[in-house]
Amino acid sequence: MKTILHLDMDAYFASVEQRDQPIYRGRPLMVCHTDSVEGYNGVVAAASYEARPYGVRSGMSVLEAKRLCPKGIYVPGNYHKYLHNTKEILKICQEFTDEIEVYSIDEMWLDITRTKQFFGDPGHLAHLLQERIRQDIGLSSSIGVGPNKLVAKMAGELHKPSGITVIRSDDLPGIFAPLPVGDLFGVGRQTKKHLALIGVATIGDLAEVPGDYLKEKFGVVGLYLKDAALGRNDSVLASGRSGVSNLVKSFGHSAALGGGEADIDKLCQILLGLCDGVTRRMRRDKYAGRTVVIRLRLARLFGFTRSRTVMRALELTEHVYPLARELLLVEREVLRKYPATLVGISVTNLAHGWRQLSMEDLNDDRQVRAAAVVDQIKDKYGSSIITRASLLSWKRRYHAAPVYGSSGVTG
Ligand SMILES: [Mg+2]
Secondary structure, rough: OOOOEEEOOOOOHHHHHHOHHHHHHHOOEEEEEEEOOOOOOOEEEEEEEHHHOOOOOOOOEHHHHHHHHHEEEEEEHHHHHHHHHHHHHHHOOOOOOEEEEEOOOOOEEEEEOOHHHHHHHHHHHHHHHHHHHHHHHHOOOOOOEOOHHHHHHHHHHOOOOOOEEEEEEEHHOOOOOEHHHHHOOOOOEEEEHHHOOOOOOOOHHHOOOOOOHHHHHHOOHHHHHHHHHHHHOOOOOOOOOOOOOHHOOOOEEEEEEEEEOOOOOHHHHHHHHHHHHHHHHHHHOEEEEEEEEEEEEEEOOOOOEEEEEEEEEEEEEEHHHHHHHHHHHOHHHHHHOOOOOEEEEEEOEEEEOOOOOEEEEEEEHHHHHHHHHHHHHHHOOOOOOOOOOOHHHHOOEEEEEOOOOOOOOOO
């Protein structure tokens, strides 16, 4: 049995700014991913705990946040600074184990199976780690400990900020079962809706649904859901050379759409083409990612991003596009009123040269090989030589370009 620790920095970017600027302390502070904090573009990358009573959350558009909390302080993010802090935090973590997976700029998993004995027990180790980070870096964190990555992450969510939650396998059912199913890592809005239709409200309800039914209804995701509801998860830590150096990297393509596009089918086709471009570059550079971000700019209105993070590694269009499409379809009503003038897709939370070995990967083997062949042909004859049949029907009249940067990063 493994012992995995999940470390999550509390309101990370906002806490760093409050630490460095005393005037921000005790006040609602929003660190924004935007060109200008004077306006309404962009998204809130992090909100301080003082902003939470107003309903402001990370990932929210700046427009929405300013409506909810007009007197809050809005500042742009300084990602170099946050990355520097993350590297310092990682150094402290390395004193407790060398098996570490950096999951995002403010979250990491530590495999403490072999090293916990040197610190007494997992709870004491967690306490020492949290104190070191508080004293040396001046930041507060929340820690969850469990028998696998999933349980550790969800344990950490239970007591925030500054919490430490240790869950032993025996205690699992009693702790997770009463929680709403939406709290289960990987259950998005759409899945939650489907589950509600079959009367599943809590994680305990989900655990009782036959696996075969879930598999038929949700495919491979169904198998993940059944296991996850029971607190089972066998995904391994992606430790090693990947990690911090990749944190702010993302692969993205976007397309400017001139006067605006309101037709959801056409937007999906454009998204599919963009996904092909993004995943091709990812495969070429041997990256896989776990977060899909779509970016939309709406005519006469504002731009925003929507993202979704999954447990598995994404490297094929067949992985990325369904998630991107789902995110786009949620905005269907908005798009009807405000045509999109720009649509973009990026994949973040990257790991280099890493592929999670799971049953899904075995199923994907055929798709992986097909993608490799198409990549080879494109490398040889140019990228316009092969295109998807579904894209042929629609004449390209948009300009697609790669996007670099840290879009979609929240902390
Ligand atoms: Mg955090």
